[in-house]
Amino acid sequence: MSAKQQTGKLLKSPAWKLCSLYYQQFRAMFIKRALFSWRNWKLMLLQILGLLGVVIFLLKAENFVTENDDIARQMNLREYGQTIVPLAISGNSSLTVNLSKHLENMLKSEKQILQEVRGDIQNYLMGNKDCIHLCIVALSIEVKTNETVLTVLFNNEAYHSPSVSLAVLDNILFKSLSGPDASITVSNKPQPYHDYISMFNKHTSGMLVSLYVHFGMGLLISGFCLLSVTERVTKAKHIQFVSGIYVLIYWFSALLWDFITLFISCCLLLVIFKYCNVDVFVMDYHFLDIMMIFVLYGWSTIPLMYLLSFLFSKSTTAYIKLILFNYLSGIFSLYVDTAVRYMEIESIKSTVTRNSILNSLLLLPNYNLLKCLSGYFAFYNKKISCNNQRNHPDSSLCNTEDSVYSLEDDMIGKNLFAMGTTGFAFLLLIFSGDTRWWWKLKKNFIQYVYFAIYKKFNKELVSKELSGRSEDEDVEQERKRILDQSDDLLMATVLIKELIKIYFNCPAILAVKNISLTIQKGECFGLLGYNGAGKTTTFQMLTGEKIATSGDMFIEGFSITNNILKVRSRIGYCPQQDALLEYMTGRETLIMYARIWGVSEHQIHLYVNHWLSSLHLESHADKLIYTYSGGNKRRVSTAIALMGKPSVVFLDEPSTGMDPIARRLVWNLVTKIRETGKAIVITSHSMEECEALCTRLAIMVKGKFVCLGSPQHLKNKFGHFYILKVKVKPDTDKDALEDFKSFISMTFPGSVIKQENQRIVNYYIPSKDNSWAKVFGILEEAKEQFHLEDYSISQITLEQVFLAFAHTDKMEDESEENIP
Numbered sequence: 001m002s003a004k005q006q007t008g009k010l011l012k013s014p015a016w017k018l019c020s021l022y023y024q025q026f027r028a029m030f031i032k033r034a035l036f037s038w039r040n041w042k043l044m045l046l047q048i049l050g051l052l053g054v055v056i057f058l059l060k061a062e063n064f065v066t067e068n069d070d071i072a073r074q075m076n077l078r079e080y081g082q083t084i085v086p087l088a089i090s091g092n093s094s095l096t097v098n099l100s101k102h103l104e105n106m107l108k109s110e111k112q113i114l115q116e117v118r119g120d121i122q123n124y125l126m127g128n129k130d131c132i133h134l135c136i137v138a139l140s141i142e143v144k145t146n147e148t149v150l151t152v153l154f155n156n157e158a159y160h161s162p163s164v165s166l167a168v169l170d171n172i173l174f175k176s177l178s179g180p181d182a183s184i185t186v187s188n189k190p191q192p193y194h195d196y197i198s199m200f201n202k203h204t205s206g207m208l209v210s211l212y213v214h215f216g217m218g219l220l221i222s223g224f225c226l227l228s229v230t231e232r233v234t235k236a237k238h239i240q241f242v243s244g245i246y247v248l249i250y251w252f253s254a255l256l257w258d259f260i261t262l263f264i265s266c267c268l269l270l271v272i273f274k275y276c277n278v279d280v281f282v283m284d285y286h287f288l289d290i291m292m293i294f295v296l297y298g299w300s301t302i303p304l305m306y307l308l309s310f311l312f313s314k315s316t317t318a319y320i321k322l323i324l325f326n327y328l329s330g331i332f333s334l335y336v337d338t339a340v341r342y343m344e345i346e347s348i349k350s351t352v353t354r355n356s357i358l359n360s361l362l363l364l365p366n367y368n369l370l371k372c373l374s375g376y377f378a379f380y381n382k383k384i385s386c387n388n389q390r391n392h393p394d395s396s397l398c399n400t401e402d403s404v405y406s407l408e409d410d411m412i413g414k415n416l417f418a419m420g421t422t423g424f425a426f427l428l429l430i431f432s433g434d435t436r437w438w439w440k441l442k443k444n445f446i447q448y449v450y451f452a453i454y455k456k457f458n459k460e461l462v463s464k465e466l467s468g469r470s471e472d473e474d475v476e477q478e479r480k481r482i483l484d485q486s487d488d489l490l491m492a493t494v495l496i497k498e499l500i501k502i503y504f505n506c507p508a509i510l511a512v513k514n515i516s517l518t519i520q521k522g523e524c525f526g527l528l529g530y531n532g533a534g535k536t537t538t539f540q541m542l543t544g545e546k547i548a549t550s551g552d553m554f555i556e557g558f559s560i561t562n563n564i565l566k567v568r569s570r571i572g573y574c575p576q577q578d579a580l581l582e583y584m585t586g587r588e589t590l591i592m593y594a595r596i597w598g599v600s601e602h603q604i605h606l607y608v609n610h611w612l613s614s615l616h617l618e619s620h621a622d623k624l625i626y627t628y629s630g631g632n633k634r635r636v637s638t639a640i641a642l643m644g645k646p647s648v649v650f651l652d653e654p655s656t657g658m659d660p661i662a663r664r665l666v667w668n669l670v671t672k673i674r675e676t677g678k679a680i681v682i683t684s685h686s687m688e689e690c691e692a693l694c695t696r697l698a699i700m701v702k703g704k705f706v707c708l709g710s711p712q713h714l715k716n717k718f719g720h721f722y723i724l725k726v727k728v729k730p731d732t733d734k735d736a737l738e739d740f741k742s743f744i745s746m747t748f749p750g751s752v753i754k755q756e757n758q759r760i761v762n763y764y765i766p767s768k769d770n771s772w773a774k775v776f777g778i779l780e781e782a783k784e785q786f787h788l789e790d791y792s793i794s795q796i797t798l799e800q801v802f803l804a805f806a807h808t809d810k811m812e813d814e815s816e817e818n819i820p
């Protein structure tokens with residue numbers, strides 16, 4: 001076999017096809033995420049700048065202690081800018097002349113102002129407002145008989161003013177003794193901290209730096225929930241799953257994109273550490289360690305954000321609340337950690353309690369981040385101190401064997417390990433939410449707990465409403481057929497068996513009441529019913545969006561309740577509300593779904609163009625979805641449902657909001673798709689649409705089927721009467737009209753007035769025993785006899801059948817009405 005043949009065989013193998021499908025889907029999901037960030041770049045930038053800005057601002061604002069912070073500060077008037085130095089001299093001597101000359105020269109060189117004062121210096125200082133801020137040092141020289149008294153007064157408002165005052169005095173004295181070139185430089189340098197205090201300060205500094213980073217991180221990582229919430233709430237996620245996306249691919253692509261964003265932000269953060277002299281984090285390849293901490297933090301916190309996003313139904317609310325959660329969880333856990341470790345609290349004195357509290361904190365990624373950064377900071381600062389003081393007296397403090405990654409209490413090993421494992425745990429929880437296992441658990445809980453309790457307390461209602469028996473013979477026949485031969489019918493494209501849905505609200509809502517149905521391939525089945533009849537709920541159960549309370553549904557033999565994942569790739573779904581991602585264009589959306597379906601890359605553009613032209617969407621293809629009109633959005637949703645290779649397509653009011661031309665296009669498309677052998681299930685409030693598309697239909701009233709069959713069958717069955725519309729002449733008196741009514745009721749026994757207003761009377765005339773010719777003949781004669789202006793006779797329409805059933809619902813509540 002040639003190499004070319006072998007390659008060809010490999011490309012056609014199922015494993016290769018599966019791999020290429022995975023690749024296609026991953027690509028589609030990754031591009032979707034990238035487009036979200038790209039189109040919302042301002043938000044993205046805000047998140048990254050938020051992180052960097054918060055960290056840089058807080059680091060600059062707080063002067064945290066490092067080795068280099070203990071610098072010597074010069075005690076010099078220059079440090080205060082230009083000041084005034086009042087000088088009062090009383091008496092005269094060569095010493096006073098000498099001292100004042102040196103003072104004058106010294107102040108001149110330092111660009112200070114010498115202010116000679118007459119009288120008491122204290123009075124001058126008290127009486128001069130400027131002195132409050134400008135007179136840091138004041139001098140008085142008093143010549144007495146045997147001595148000269150030099151007094152220097154310092155400004156109590158200014159830092160370091162006593163030592164600066166003494167430095168000024170010492171300098172002029174020294175200059176008078178050793179000449180004008182002599183000077184004394186005075187500096188204020190603190191003694192090095194004692195080891196214990198030093199450690200405490202470094203620990204505090206490390207904690208502050210890690211708190212700042214954690215504040216900034218909160219802004220960035222909370223944003224990762226935005227698309228997850230939007231996709232879930234708009235049902236775009238559901239449609240992607242229905243189109244066949246794999247759970248792992250959906251979540252891993254999201255994780256990878258958000259991870260890249262976090263990684264880039266953390267690289268920039270390292271630059272900020274360098275700029276703000278947080279040397280411990282960047283020197284000697286330490287940035288690699290810090291990067292590893294950030295990577296593990298991302299690994300654990302991003303899945304947690306996804307997981308928490310399930311709690312919210314609005315993306316902005318989710319963002320704000322998750323920022324708060326991230327801040328508070330970090331600070332609160334740190335507080336608990338400090339309280340447990342250092343405070344003497346009676347109830348947590350036992351080691352077991354203490355350890356279990358500390359270990360439970362390890363579940364929080366923010367706690368681990370704080371502990372890792374502060375622990376790392378303190379560890380390396382301690383190491384630097386120990387290296388600086390080689391002959392350190394306490395060798396236990398400078399154990400060079402220690403590793404920052406050890407699992408001991410003050411080291412970071414435990415926290416790194418916790419981040420690694422919690423990341424896995426959170427991811428598993430997310431995946432399990434979309435797996436068969438979780439679906440089954442929820443199903444069993446609803447069926448065997450909720451429903452069992454409901455049945456126990458509502459026996460009468462359940463036996464009356466949920467028995468499934470129907471007064472309509474077609475519905476009853478279908479039900480019996482399904483119950484008797486369910487095994488034979490399993491391979492029907494759609495098989496619905498005793499399906500019940502109860503919303504367990506207060507009070508419980510019985511949305512779908514034990515319906516049974518089969519739909520074969522090549523069939524277009526219409527589900528009609530007025531608002532709230534239960535059509536959408538039925539669709540939601542059939543597409544796996546909602547779990548049935550009882551009963552089962554099969555698509556090509558696969559049970560939805562037991563094997564939802566296998567069913568999903570066999571259906572196309574156009575939900576009632578457009579499940580579109582508004583930041584994408586129509587073309588990008590269709591390309592994404594084509595990739596999910598596994599259309600090969602070189603055919604995608606051709607394939608998408610075909611769908612765009614089928615629905616006349618070419619001119620809007622490259623516009624963002626949020627700019628689309630309602631009708632155009634519906635077209636895109638319909639195209640998504642119809643594309644790919646589904647065995648059955650569910651269309652929930654597909655043509656709502658479409659103009660007549662678009663509606664015809666959709667009808668043609670649906671008919672073509674049906675003719676290829678797919679089953680179509682459609683709900684619509686347009687009877688015209690149902691007549692045009694449906695091969696069979698059912699009318700649903702209050703969760704039950706009340707009739708079932710082809711449109712013609714229903715018209716024949718329920719249309720056993722004609723509609724007679726009579727218009728009498730304007731001058732017809734009341735008696736003549738009454739005569740006409742008596743004539744009709746006598747000639748057509750069983751006829752009923754449906755409506756009467758002004759000169760128009762509408763009748764239902766039984767069609768049995770009355771041919772068209774007979775009715776026309778009689779009315780032609782009556783026209784002359786009763787002076788009728790005009791009349792018309794027509795067959796009942798589907799809409800009238802539907803209205804009759806819709807009315808039966810009202811009539812149940814009110815009273816019986818006269819429908820023949």
Ligand SMILES: Nc1ncnc2c1ncn2[C@@H]1O[C@H](COP(=O)(O)OP(=O)(O)OP(=O)(O)O)[C@@H](O)[C@H]1O
Nearest residue numbers: 503505509511529530531532533534535536537538
């Ligand atoms: N999430 C829900 N929680 C509680 N009740 C619900 C929920 N969804 C639907 N219902 C109720 O279930 C019943 C059936 O609703 P459904 O949306 O299936 O009707 P429908 O036939 O699709 O109506 P429409 O033609 O307006 O779309 C209604 O009484 C509705 O109020």
